[in-house]
Amino acid sequence: MAVEKMSIAKALNESLRKALEQDPKVLIMGEDVGKLGGVFRITDGLQKDFGEERVIDTPLAESGIVGTAIGLALRGYRPVVEIQFDGFVFPAYDQIVTQLAKMHARALGKVKMPVVVRIPYAGGIGAVEHHSESPEALFAHVPGLKVVSPSNASDAYWMLQQAILSDDPVIFFEPKRRYWDKGEVDTDAIPGELHKARVAREGSDITLAAYGPMVKVCLEAAAAAAEEGKSVEVVDLRSMSPIDFDGLQVSVEKTRRLVVVHEAPVFLGTGAEIAARITERCFYHLEAPVLRVGGFHAPYPPARLEDEYLPGLDRVLDAVDRSLAY
Amino acid sequence: MTVESTAARKPRRSSGTKRAAGAASAAKAPAAKAAATAQNAEPQLVQLLTPEGERVSAADNPDAAEFLSFVEDITTEDLRGLYRDMVLTRRFDGEATALQRQGELGLWASLLGQEAAQIGSGRALRDDDYVFPTYREHGVAWCRGVDPTNLLGMFRGVNHGGWDPNTNNFHLYTIVIGSQTLHATGYAMGVAKDGADSAVIAYFGDGASSQGDVAEAFTFSAVYNSPVVFFCQNNQWAISEPTERQMRVPLYQRAQGFGFPGVRVDGNDVLACLAVTRWALARARAGEGPTLVEAFTYRMGAHTTSDDPTKYRRDEETQAWEAKDPILRLKTYLLASGGADEAFFESLEAESEALGKRVREVVRAMPDPDTMAIFENVYADGHALVDEERAQFAAYLASFEEGH
Numbered sequence A: 001m002a003v004e005k006m007s008i009a010k011a012l013n014e015s016l017r018k019a020l021e022q023d024p025k026v027l028i029m030g031e032d033v034g035k036l037g038g039v040f041r042i043t044d045g046l047q048k049d050f051g052e053e054r055v056i057d058t059p060l061a062e063s064g065i066v067g068t069a070i071g072l073a074l075r076g077y078r079p080v081v082e083i084q085f086d087g088f089v090f091p092a093y094d095q096i097v098t099q100l101a102k103m104h105a106r107a108l109g110k111v112k113m114p115v116v117v118r119i120p121y122a123g124g125i126g127a128v129e130h131h132s133e134s135p136e137a138l139f140a141h142v143p144g145l146k147v148v149s150p151s152n153a154s155d156a157y158w159m160l161q162q163a164i165l166s167d168d169p170v171i172f173f174e175p176k177r178r179y180w181d182k183g184e185v186d187t188d189a190i191p192g193e194l195h196k197a198r199v200a201r202e203g204s205d206i207t208l209a210a211y212g213p214m215v216k217v218c219l220e221a222a223a224a225a226a227e228e229g230k231s232v233e234v235v236d237l238r239s240m241s242p243i244d245f246d247g248l249q250v251s252v253e254k255t256r257r258l259v260v261v262h263e264a265p266v267f268l269g270t271g272a273e274i275a276a277r278i279t280e281r282c283f284y285h286l287e288a289p290v291l292r293v294g295g296f297h298a299p300y301p302p303a304r305l306e307d308e309y310l311p312g313l314d315r316v317l318d319a320v321d322r323s324l325a326y
Numbered sequence B: 001m002t003v004e005s006t007a008a009r010k011p012r013r014s015s016g017t018k019r020a021a022g023a024a025s026a027a028k029a030p031a032a033k034a035a036a037t038a039q040n041a042e043p044q045l046v047q048l049l050t051p052e053g054e055r056v057s058a059a060d061n062p063d064a065a066e067f068l069s070f071v072e073d074i075t076t077e078d079l080r081g082l083y084r085d086m087v088l089t090r091r092f093d094g095e096a097t098a099l100q101r102q103g104e105l106g107l108w109a110s111l112l113g114q115e116a117a118q119i120g121s122g123r124a125l126r127d128d129d130y131v132f133p134t135y136r137e138h139g140v141a142w143c144r145g146v147d148p149t150n151l152l153g154m155f156r157g158v159n160h161g162g163w164d165p166n167t168n169n170f171h172l173y174t175i176v177i178g179s180q181t182l183h184a185t186g187y188a189m190g191v192a193k194d195g196a197d198s199a200v201i202a203y204f205g206d207g208a209s210s211q212g213d214v215a216e217a218f219t220f221s222a223v224y225n226s227p228v229v230f231f232c233q234n235n236q237w238a239i240s241e242p243t244e245r246q247m248r249v250p251l252y253q254r255a256q257g258f259g260f261p262g263v264r265v266d267g268n269d270v271l272a273c274l275a276v277t278r279w280a281l282a283r284a285r286a287g288e289g290p291t292l293v294e295a296f297t298y299r300m301g302a303h304t305t306s307d308d309p310t311k312y313r314r315d316e317e318t319q320a321w322e323a324k325d326p327i328l329r330l331k332t333y334l335l336a337s338g339g340a341d342e343a344f345f346e347s348l349e350a351e352s353e354a355l356g357k358r359v360r361e362v363v364r365a366m367p368d369p370d371t372m373a374i375f376e377n378v379y380a381d382g383h384a385l386v387d388e389e390r391a392q393f394a395a396y397l398a399s400f401e402e403g404h
């Protein structure tokens, strides 16, 4: 049977396992990914089955992890590296931005960079500093990088396969507070395109666009709104670079209203780009300005404040009401 | 011949620039493989108090002689003080671990087993010295006079720091591995520019030593001859990764390549840690530049309360280190030498209880921050966007009160 119910964490683990089985050039690298199986156990059991040459515990050095992955890719390997938490990608940011992103262009297209950087990201797990951030815009802003984030187990399984198969560097953001959410995964399916948006719930009054951890919140908001007689469509963008504006446009032309929801600070975030593009594309269809719900222009707060900080049902519904009020 | 056997006949210190001849011969030792063995082997350490609780004399260990002079002034009363520090720190740490289990803290990084390294080095400092800790330096904080309950705010999730670094010259905990070694170096550069004779100490782990930031801190401090002591607590593990995953030569030897001395000290020997740190600080004050101290110790507990060491660590290893317990060995010595009697240990037990009780009470009473604190201190000068978002959010929150 190819359809199985599993958590996002398990789906990612199965996906890595399959990639290791299918291509001897695929390598897993990162801190604690071996015996421990990663701090979130995403690589659990992989070193045991594939050995230390394929599943590599690295020194505690993110610049080193990404920098050597670049070298390995130049040598024909396909490294999948794990950054332990969102806030710890920055020592590697230099390598990602100045080297990984540009190598293909600089080599006149002669060199490919099939490197996947997996990052457990975003908040909601009651962690200390640097363990809850959403830095996706910082990567989406960089030409040469692809940036994606699954919101469910099936996407976790398939999008990671596709990211590993991609000849471009992919920053793969994993919504850590959803790791334990379960969903059905059809391991024999023909998956959708990696960068295509998906309508997660159909509706006719307004579109909510989200990705990663906020898709679930938007689905809950849509269900709550339905009880008040409002028909909310939820689009799971799945990819932040590129963004499937065509898919989103179809939805917005139908509903004529758009609210973009993400955990990252709103200022200069992905929502800003979406608002600008959709306004340009759908100006005559829109009944209301594109609204954004997201983080504040403030550091991610201490854990005891994160419930207030994170966009929840109420803040999303408030934005829905504001949009419908135009 | 391995590097270790070469090193065994020399002082434990790797050579700085002044000892170029020694450096040259050490450098000739066969590289990677032999060095890897040396790394795994039980190293020679600067030790002044054995695991059996016996004082080491200059005659027993000539290498210790130079360091013994740095603790000549230590009285029996001082020793009791060091013991008290270690016991109370361990008690505080144990209490915090328990509070995490009870859901009062979101996370705790225990220092269990590292008390001697922290108290020994912490008590070597002068008030005007400046400390840059990681997230585990509860014992050093204790020595600096930081109220231990202040350390718990960030682990409870009510703040990201919880104390003013300038009150006790004890900087905020740093979670991003190795970052603070550069801050310490910069601070030390400032101290030197000011012509002051205080010193700076940066704490970090063996895992952190792999970070580029740490190498850059070594480079800067060497080049600018900065008054900084790099105090690495090699507790053998970086979460699940043993030190062999970070380095192939004993860590203290790395200093040599940067042009300053490194020394490996028994991190479970509070007296040796005190002596070696005093020596390193004296060098800093005298304008002799940075020193790397590797305190060879062991993390007895889990990495943090989120970690499960049974996945990667053998019980036998932990048990072997239990025999080297830093507190027990000083107790044995104090008892055997008549430096303390039962009454001392009993009164300490009472003090320990009282500390535990206070910590529990303070933590349980620690209020959640006000929601609007999200917008506080984002900028020193204020910022229009923050003001706008603060006002919008306040209006949004107020709308609930009106509506319902």
Ligand SMILES: Cc1ncc(C[n+]2csc(CCOP(=O)(O)OP(=O)(O)O)c2C)c(N)n1
Pocket (backbone or CB within 6 Å): A031, A060, A062, A084, A088, A091, B136, B175, B176, B177, B204, B205, B206, B207, B208, B209, B235, B237, B238, B239, B299, B303
């Ligand atoms: C830049 C960075 N990468 C990863 C982490 C996650 N992390 C926290 S502690 C730790 C291990 C640190 O080991 P070590 O430096 O030996 O210090 P110890 O915790 O053992 O005292 C890791 C990997 C981090 N905090 N910062």
